[in-house]
Amino acid sequence: MAETTRQRQKRQTRERILEAARTLMAGGRGLDSLGLREVARESGLAATSLYNHFPDMDALGLALIDSCCFRLRSAMENERRSMIEIGPARAVKELVGRFVRYLNDYENDFRLLVQQRLGSHDRYRMRIQRELQLLVDELAEDVRQAVAAQGRDPVPAEQEAEAAIAIMFGAGISMLDNTVAARKVLADHACLQLEMMALGGRMMAQGVRL
């Protein structure tokens, strides 16, 4: 069934509201500090009109977070050119590269997600935690594939992935307060750290211990 004019306009307005919220947060402001009237003003609507699109302020925030989760997933989605083909060193570089590109494009998304990961709002937190877990799982699967090709013990794959995400997000947080140019060196650091991690995982699977 085709979309009626009404439906299309409503959808567009809704998008305009979310975009306005994004714009307001661009200066580094937190989601909590956004006011309904402020968002309404920025999107050129009356304050009350927002209630035609979101039942309350929380719903708006959740919609915003949802879209951020979606874009993070899309940006970090692996093309499944497995590590086996390109080798682990290049795989790390690709992973970090994707992440840096995401950060440059959607810096405020990332800020919002990391901020709200520990926000006061339970629904927001759970939504984000679930998303990050999916990210870890996906990466763990990649590690497991590469590992299987080497006949390694697959035990630490999840731990490796979890640590890798922690390292990358930590680097990302540092990058936020740096110029795009200075981020390159931070990205190199992250690569080195991830390589150490991968190397340690391989050795540990081979039975080497500290």
Added chain:
Amino acid sequence: MAETTRQRQKRQTRERILEAARTLMAGGRGLDSLGLREVARESGLAATSLYNHFPDMDALGLALIDSCCFRLRSAMENERRSMIEIGPARAVKELVGRFVRYLNDYENDFRLLVQQRLGSHDRYRMRIQRELQLLVDELAEDVRQAVAAQGRDPVPAEQEAEAAIAIMFGAGISMLDNTVAARKVLADHACLQLEMMALGGRMMAQGVRL
């Protein structure tokens, strides 16, 4: 010179204000959502009295953050029983152990720090970033000492420390939404991840590559 009655009372009142703010944040609330009047009410003072202790609301927040930084430093301070003595595996366990104890004691401190690390307030952010950098530096020094005893190349010591902090903080964030009991398994994961990291660092220093 001895402390006069006036000075003592003022100091105590100031402490009472900060303690009230802490109490209000105990439920997981963010610093941004705290109102001056709310803090005043909680500490049994008139709203205007807070201005006798802090020039404005931002100063109160900064004082709060400062005290959180101090407690984090105190809790994580190494007794300098170097890794050489106890071995890297036990060193990791001790590090994580200290961190978990800190987290159980000062959960809201940690929450506040991680939250405001990406907060909208520049002064807050920089204060926290500096503190975390000190933590990394300190840990890197420990790593370097252990490394020197083995005649290893000291290059990746800072990277190893940075990654280690990222891993531990990542684990800490996950722990926040879990019961104290369930945190033990997360702590074990963190230990494993840190061991992988240390192992990778050692191998890399020996020239082993991916």
Added chain:
DNA sequence: ATCTTTGACAAACAAGTGTTCGCTGAAAGA
């Protein structure tokens, strides 16, 4: 004992908050 300092307070201000209600005009369905 007198004078100065100062922490605590109440009142007030201008502006902000999220949300509800009743209305209007245009699009959708009959």
Added chain:
DNA sequence: TCTTTCAGCGAACACTTGTTTGTCAAAGAT
């Protein structure tokens, strides 16, 4: 063509916000 639906709007409600001003009483200094 007539009727229903509903996105957008202005007014209003009952708060809350950070901050300033002036007053008062207790502590410190002389």
